Amino acid sequence: MPKVTIDGKEITVNPGTTVIVAAKQLGITIPHYCWHEKLSIAGNCRMCLVEVVGQPKPLIACNTQATDGMVVKTTSEMAVQARQGVMEFLLVNHPLDCPICDQCGECKLQDYAFEHGQGYSRFIEEKVHKPKRVPVGPRVMLDAERCILCSRCIRFCDEITKTSELGFLQRGNHVEIGTSPGRQLDNNYSMNTIDLCPVGALTNRDYRFKSRVWEMAQTASICPGCSTGCNITVWHRHGQIMRLTPRINDTVNEHWMCDTGRLGYKYVHAATRLATPLVKSGAAQRPTAWRNALRQAAELLKGAKAAALAGLAGPFATNEELYLFRKLLTQVLGGKRLDCRPRDKGPESADGFLYKADKSPNYRGARELGCVAAGKEGWESILAGIEAGEISVLYVLHEDPVGEFGESDRIRAALGKLQGLLVQDILPTATTQLAHLVLAGSAFPERDGSFTNDGGRVQRLHRAFHPPGDARADWRILRDLAQQLGAEWAYDSPADIMQEIAVEVPAYVKAVYAELGSLGVALQA
């Protein structure tokens, strides 16, 4: 195994390891633009030039294999001078208008110009002008003048999505990226090119110029768009999501997320969000205070015999919420009938990469935590039970059977017969409209908790901001309801709930928050 010395630090690496990777393992970041650990080596930006002792010229760290005894210097005069030269060249034709660029604050060119630039320009000629505001795709905008031609976006489309929409056009300093006539950058992963782009050349058409980077807070979360559970960062300002970006997790989504998930957050800020509990009064539903809502909910649930009670959980609820929901129905109320269904849109709705057929984030959690009925005891039998008058009270958590389960007329008719329909959700749905009581819960960026993805990985969501109005965290609604029903539930946070799950459900033994970290843990077999 080759042993190399980089900036005086020694490391033994696997044969074939490049200098840039060896340095990374040592905690040394060699400045670079085109190199990306998930893409092929292009070697075009030349920013990672380093001195290799014994070599007359600087070598690019991204395409130089570390060999035994190699001594690399990343801060020697040769390396620094080479980097400065490259920085100067990159800025020659780059617009120097950072203050009006959308990338400002998270731009590698800006960062490295600050660290490795000279602070003045020797270039006094006319810059090459290229097209600006080019909609290369429905979700991505190109500013060709800002592009440093690193080819990351091109390689992403060639190597990751294998759709090859992008390519280089022209030659010399007139080179631009672009699509062939009649083509667009429109694959469902196109927005990852925005994250890959080290500069402000590719921007997010949904987000561009809505916020400066430093004005936003970042909160680690999980995309609720399908059962993959891509790790994401929620970028928000004043309680508003500005954008979502993927968070690196090699066991789940690597560096990527799909465009559907990235843009799927709009409902969070819908004007129709449920902001208070609602109680049915005649044909209408009117807002009510939580104290009243919880009291009425408790009465409604107590009003039925245990056998006449059923629960329907949505696979959108967190592990903690699902656990409490089941505990409430079965232990506090003695009910037996509970189910949860995946949001399966069929194999043709999946793309074989990240976007799965099941468009819900936590069906696996529902299964593991006992919310999915075994055999014939599921939703079909609950529905039949309602129709037969055997079930008189139904508690629905983050689910919309009328709108989502098909045969909506039948379900609507059945639910209309219930003595009590209690629905906890975030938006008005075909089901909430029928409810006697609606409890206003939280959307994913408002939640603390965890999802279990289809691969059995338990991953944390963090609360970015509060739900609108008087809407509450769902775990808290469930706890308060249990207390209202006389149970002595003392959970103070989702962490407390997970602590209990880890004891009660063996698969979750390792899933306590201290262990989940930012990348989650696998369920125990």
Place this chain on the structure above:
Amino acid sequence: MAEQIRIISKNFEVPNAETIDVFIERGGYEGLKKALRLTVEEVVEVVKASGLRGRGGAGFPTGVKWSFMPKEPKKPHYLCCNADEGEPGTFKDRKIIETDPHSLIEGIIIGAYAIRSKLAFVYVRGEFGLGYRRLSAALEEARARGFVGQNLDGTGHDIDIILYRGAGAYICGEETALMESLEGKRGYPRPKPPFPAGYGVYGCPTTVNNVETLCTVPHIIKHGADWYRSMGTKASPGTTLFGVSGHVNRPGLYELPLGTPLREIIYEHAGGVPGGRKIKGVIPGGSSTPILTAEMLDTPMDHDGLRTVSSLFGTGAIIVMDETTDIVAVTRRIAEFYHHESCGQCTPCREGSGWIPQILRRIEAGQGRMEDLDLLLSICANMEGRTICPFGDAAAWPIRYNISRFRADFEERIRRGSGLPDPGPVPGVLGGRRADLIPVQVSA
């Protein structure tokens, strides 16, 4: 005066030499017949022993290059004949292809045999219309006579040749850009490693050889390494086609031993400078090679000789410039060529090759500043040795050497300015300020 030697050029003035009958009548395909009856190792050995060096520009020993190919093929091997000839000043390969295409076919088959390849590609410069037609016709003739295709000359060996036309990019002469282009992709040089002998065309072991290089091989096979070494110098044996252009009375191709002094080539073979004018400078091996001054005319034209004057042999393309030449304009024109031809892939070349002509145009227009000269040298230094392919060096050297060897001419031009009354502010170009008033900081 040494006479020209007629080896590679022996058919140049022969009528209909492009047809197979005339070619064979004059000894053609004898080298091929002999080579196919030797072992691969023997062929490589003879060429190694001959000391033949590549004529594509880098002067790498051909036999050594062949020996880099795997000895036991695991994948197909390919030979690429580089017929993209784009280096300004160079016109030897074109002459060979147009007048003696069979000699190239013969060389290609031997080269392919030597690297255990069953298929060779010829990457023909797009502009070579006549050459392409002649080569295509010759290929059909050679195939009909059993020199190309299956069971070559009854020996059981199969080697075929495919012609491919480029689309007019100088960079596609760079061997890895050539391979990309051949594969139907954009002609971008590949980062090395991997090297072509391991990973070339379609990811298979590949050797790239120049037209003239391959054309020389049959003669070496036929007459032996010692015969070849009896010409030229120890480190650069044999003869080559010197292509002389510019201010000479008889421009053209001259086949002479390597090591022939530059003065002899210009004055004895190419007939000297028109009007008896003095020589100002000579580009010795194509536009990328550092310019020589009149004091360097006794340089022997071989790889070592040119290195002693900090230049390069290149492609043997000699461009003579007499005392009336405007070096500033020449430099600007060369810089514009490299700007036009840079593939634009890597930062120093893309940006440097564009920036340099901007400055030179300004100097030529009388808007230069003295600092611009050091700035140009600094830009060159930031390009040299920092790029994916040698184009970056090729674009920088002529600028660096033209300035360092003719600095007085540049300074003169800058001092003289435009020679016109003060033009006042130049809108746009210099942000409305006089160039000479804008301070510039230049680091070494």
